[in-house]
Amino acid sequence: MDYKEIYKQIGFKQEIERLKKQAYFGHEKEIRMLKLLGFEDRGSVLEIGSGPGFYTSILLDNFKEIEVTALDYDMEFLKYANENMNNKHRNRVTYVKDDVNRLSLPNNRYDFVIARFVFQHLENPLKAISEIYRVLKPGGKVFIIDIDSDLWGTTFPKNRTINEINNIISKLQGNLKGNREIGSMLTTILKRSKFKSLDIEAVINHSDILGKENFRVKINSNIIEDPKIKKLINNYNDFFDLKDSSIMMLKLFISGEK
Numbered sequence: 001m002d003y004k005e006i007y008k009q010i011g012f013k014q015e016i017e018r019l020k021k022q023a024y025f026g027h028e029k030e031i032r033m034l035k036l037l038g039f040e041d042r043g044s045v046l047e048i049g050s051g052p053g054f055y056t057s058i059l060l061d062n063f064k065e066i067e068v069t070a071l072d073y074d075m076e077f078l079k080y081a082n083e084n085m086n087n088k089h090r091n092r093v094t095y096v097k098d099d100v101n102r103l104s105l106p107n108n109r110y111d112f113v114i115a116r117f118v119f120q121h122l123e124n125p126l127k128a129i130s131e132i133y134r135v136l137k138p139g140g141k142v143f144i145i146d147i148d149s150d151l152w153g154t155t156f157p158k159n160r161t162i163n164e165i166n167n168i169i170s171k172l173q174g175n176l177k178g179n180r181e182i183g184s185m186l187t188t189i190l191k192r193s194k195f196k197s198l199d200i201e202a203v204i205n206h207s208d209i210l211g212k213e214n215f216r217v218k219i220n221s222n223i224i225e226d227p228k229i230k231k232l233i234n235n236y237n238d239f240f241d242l243k244d245s246s247i248m249m250l251k252l253f254i255s256g257e258k
């Protein structure tokens, strides 16, 4: 099942809004981390799974000298990105419809490759990494930003409901052939694919800094009939309503050099 199936279920407009929020959520820290790991303001960047282009804009805003190839296998996302891209960025971005598992791009072409929240959706991450290796220039660097469900959603005070909901989402994604446990595998996959100078870091989104309501998934328990799920959602909302509760989430940054 491909990514499209996910937004077919929640609607295209809603998915665009979700991705916009997700792209800008703590993005300043992400840029800081990319620089720390060696992402430089120069040369050609291939952004894999660029979707509706919000992260492309963030990259172009923060790195004034780069040129970005925004690649996605979904034409509707690419069309949206092209139509909504800020005019000041237009001459620094090219759109390519392609599948990361079989890129039509030439060997040794890019200085940097970045893939944010894409690997968790891939059935064959090893194949994708070997394609990324092929299109990078010797000395070029890859940056993968993704999650691992075991590190996603630590709370104060400790709360089992958040973990439980997290596990349910993880299983659902597993059924869609994705993998929310991808984070713990990524260094090994890079190592197997001959990448060197591996590194891994984390950026933390914390509700005391970004606002607790921005972390809450809005679910109205009144429309749920199953008493078990209703209770789960009520516990979830109770946690968010506590005066001093907080939640933090880790985004993993994995880098390697060809």
Ligand SMILES: C[S@@+](CC[C@H](N)C(=O)[O-])C[C@H]1O[C@@H](n2cnc3c(N)ncnc32)[C@H](O)[C@@H]1O
Pocket (backbone or CB within 6 Å): 003, 004, 019, 022, 023, 048, 049, 050, 051, 052, 054, 055, 071, 072, 073, 074, 077, 098, 099, 100, 101, 115, 116, 117, 118, 121, 122
């Ligand atoms: C969660 S979105 C992330 C969008 C963007 N990277 C961001 O961080 O805002 C995942 C994107 O990966 C794309 N994608 C998934 N599988 C892909 C594949 N095999 N080849 C190319 N793009 C893919 C989807 O179409 C979608 O746009």
